[in-house]
Amino acid sequence: xxxxxxxxxxxxxxxxxxxxxxxxxxxxxxxxxxxxxxxxxxxxxxxxxxxxxxxxxxxxxxxxxxxxxxxxxxxxxxxxxxxxxxxxxxxxxxxxxxxxxxxxxxxxxxx
Amino acid sequence: xxxxxxxxxxxxxxxxxxxxxxxxxxxxxxxxxxxxxxxxxxxxxxxxxxxxxxxxxxxxxxxxxxxxxxxxxxxxxxxxxxxxxxxxxxxxxxxxxxxxxxxxxxxxxxx
DNA sequence: GCGACAATATACATTATTTTATTATGAATA
DNA sequence: TATTCATAATAAAATAATGTATATTGTCGC
Numbered sequence: 001x002x003x004x005x006x007x008x009x010x011x012x013x014x015x016x017x018x019x020x021x022x023x024x025x026x027x028x029x030x031x032x033x034x035x036x037x038x039x040x041x042x043x044x045x046x047x048x049x050x051x052x053x054x055x056x057x058x059x060x061x062x063x064x065x066x067x068x069x070x071x072x073x074x075x076x077x078x079x080x081x082x083x084x085x086x087x088x089x090x091x092x093x094x095x096x097x098x099x100x101x102x103x104x105x106x107x108x109x110x111x
Numbered sequence: 112x113x114x115x116x117x118x119x120x121x122x123x124x125x126x127x128x129x130x131x132x133x134x135x136x137x138x139x140x141x142x143x144x145x146x147x148x149x150x151x152x153x154x155x156x157x158x159x160x161x162x163x164x165x166x167x168x169x170x171x172x173x174x175x176x177x178x179x180x181x182x183x184x185x186x187x188x189x190x191x192x193x194x195x196x197x198x199x200x201x202x203x204x205x206x207x208x209x210x211x212x213x214x215x216x217x218x219x220x221x222x
Numbered sequence: 223g224c225g226a227c228a229a230t231a232t233a234c235a236t237t238a239t240t241t242t243a244t245t246a247t248g249a250a251t252a
Numbered sequence: 253t254a255t256t257c258a259t260a261a262t263a264a265a266a267t268a269a270t271g272t273a274t275a276t277t278g279t280c281g282c
Contacts, residue, residue: 034136102213
């Protein structure tokens with residue numbers, strides 16, 4: 001009788017956990033691309049960067065870069081602001097920022 | 112002259128950053144799958160779980176479950192130990208554990 | 223040790239879906 | 253008109269989902 005399947009409370013929790021896992025995995029998926037992660041890293045300090053600045057890091061064609069930026073934007077990870085001819089982007093999701101910080105500690109931390 | 116492209120130190124840092132981003136994105140990719148993330152969540156406390164236990168959470172066919180476990184194993188995120196007929200898995204990468212903890216805080220934390 | 227069963231892993235094939243690169247074009251602003 | 257950025261369209265490539273079959277390893281009863 002102590003079975004997860006037969007316990008409605010645990011069932012609900014399991015379902016909530018599953019939903020959280022779906023949300024989280026969707027965000028991770030958006031981040032789990034080398035170029036997109038590089039872009040996010042440039043924004044990980046919370047500051048804004050223009051597309052031109054971001055372009056310097058990746059060696060992507062301009063449309064590809066714009067496309068990757070579009071993915072991050074549609075997933076709500078970043079938001080843009082226009083200033084004259086330039087677009088400035090920043091990380092717009094606190095959860096993403098927290099993950100980026102952990103990634104920095106774990107992958108770029110001191111040896 | 113204050114150009115990133117022409118500064119060898121920054122160049123080296125950029126290349127190191129790129130490599131870190133590649134490493135990190137590879138790990139994120141392994142985690143960015145709802146079923147695999149659910150599996151990892153079950154192991155996020157550092158404890159071991161048998162495949163049978165893990166199976167209760169996902170509604171995957173056995174071969175599919177085994178395949179996802181295989182992905183995590185090949186990426187080095189988990190390691191297994193055999194005990195009789197059962198295999199017990201645990202998270203085998205401290206970086207993954209740190210990320211999982213952050214995910215828990217951000218996606219399962221109190222409102 | 224042998225046969226039967228249980229738990230897990232692997233192999234493979236198939237189909238569907240995603241991702242990526244490329245080229246071209248469009249819109250906003252200076 | 254030149255810059256900066258975004259979008260569209262599309263073809264190629266990679267990845268994922270699913271199902272079936274089979275292999276491996278171990279247990280237990282004999």
